[in-house]
Amino acid sequence: MKNPIYIKIVEDIRSEISSGKLKPGDVLPSETSLCSEYDTSRMTVRKGLSILSNEGYIYSVPGKGYFVEKPDYNKYIFAYDEMSNLINNVDRTKLLSVDIILPDEKLAGSLQISESKKVVMIRRLFYTEGEPMAYDIKYLLYKRGVPIVENEIKNATFPEMISDRTSLYDLNKELIIYAKIPEEKMKKLLHIQNKIALLVVEQKLYDIEDKPIGLGITYFRGDYIKLHGVSK
Template identity: 35%
Template sequence: MKPMSSFTPAYYRLAEDIKNKIESGELRPGDIIPSEVQLAKKHQVSRMTIRQGISLLVKEGFIKSIQGKGSFITAPPMDTLMLKFSDNKLLGENKNAKVDLLSVNVIPADKTISYKLNVVLGTKVLKLIQLLSDPDPVAIDTRFLPYLKGVPILENELKYAAFPDLVSQFTQLISVQNTLEISASVLSDEEAKLLEAMTGQPALCIEQIICAADDVPMGWSKMICRNDRFTIKAISQTI
C-alpha cells in the first residue's frame, strides 16, 4: 500500500483504497462497487470527489462503469502485460544499483525539453545526471524537473529516490500517471565513455514522463542502458 501524505487529493486516496482492495482480492472481477452516495458517506467527501476517483480508476482500467447499473471491477485481459519498473531497483527487486551523481545544473529548456515538459522555450529547468553501476556501469540516468526557486536540493534525495517519488517530493504535487517508453538506441561518444563501452554499441533507451491529475508534465527522465547488462521482464496475470 502506498503511503498517503497530507496533501494527497481526496479522490486519489479513494482510488488507491479501491485499488488496494482489488489487489488484495477483497474485490474481485465482476463485483459491483458501492454507489456514489455510499462511498461519499463512508469517505466523508462530496459525490463530485467520488466521481473523480471513479473516473481515474476507469481510465486506468480497474473498473468499468455501466450507465444505470453501476461500476464493476474488470478482469484484466491476458494480453495486457504488467511491467514493474523502478529505476532505484534497476538490477532486480532485492538489489540496489550504486548511484553516482555526476552533475546538477539549472539550464534553459531547449526544444526537446520544452516539448517533453510542456514549458516555454528557455524556461529554467533542473537537470541532473547520474551513473548507475553494479559494480560496472549499467546506465546513465538524466532527469529534468521544473526549477523551483527557493526549494532546497538535497543530494541524498536526488540520488536515491525513484523518479516518480522524486518528482512528487520536489514539486509537492501528486503524480497520477507515469508514461514509460522503451526504444532502441546506440551509444554516443560521451555515453560510451561513461558506460565503458564502444561508440555505436546498441543500447536501450527508457524514458519516463510523470504527469499530475490535469495531465500536466511534472518531470521527464531519459535512461540509457547497456544492452548486455540490462533486461526487462513483464508478466500477465489475473487479479
C-alpha cells in the first residue's frame, strides 16, 4: 500500500537532513514550493512539516519559514523507577515512620509553601535480598480529611502515594541526581562499612497547575543502583 503524501514529505526531508544535504540553520522550501513539488494541498504539507517539527528536525519562524534544527547531543531519555533499576530490585520495604511536621525554610521553599503549612513526612528503607539498598524519605502536602494508610504507602511508589490527590495523567515530575558521601547515621542505616558513595535522586511532583505537591529524596547505595539513558 502506498504511503500518504505527507509521509513521503517527512521521509524525503528527514533523509536530506540525515545525509547532510540540509544542514542546521538551512531554510526549507516554502509551503507553496512543497505543494507544487508533491502536487498536494497546503494542509498535507503542513501535516508533514508538523511531524518533522515534533521530531526535532525542524523549527518554524513566523513570517520566514521552516529551518533545520541543530541536533541536541546532550539530551538523554531514561526511565527511573525507585523500586527497580538495571542491577537491583526492591523486594522488601520497611516503613520507619509517618509524621506530620512543620517544614524548615529549605523544605518550605522547595514546596513553595509557608513554614506554618503542615507536611506529611514518610521514611522508609528499601531492601534487596535481605540487605538495605536505599533510604527513602517523602514529603507530601498535608491535606485535612485525607487519611494516611500505612499499609498502602509502605510499598507504594511516589506517584502512587499522591494518586488520591491528583490525576496521574496531570502529574509532572522533575528529577535531580547527584553523588554524596554518606554520614555516619546513613552508614548505619544502609550497612555501609567501606568507602561507598551514595547516589541521591530527588523527585519533585507537580500538579496540572505546575504547583509542587510532593518532594521525595532517595539515598541509594552506589553499589546497588545503575541508571541507563539513551539519546534521541
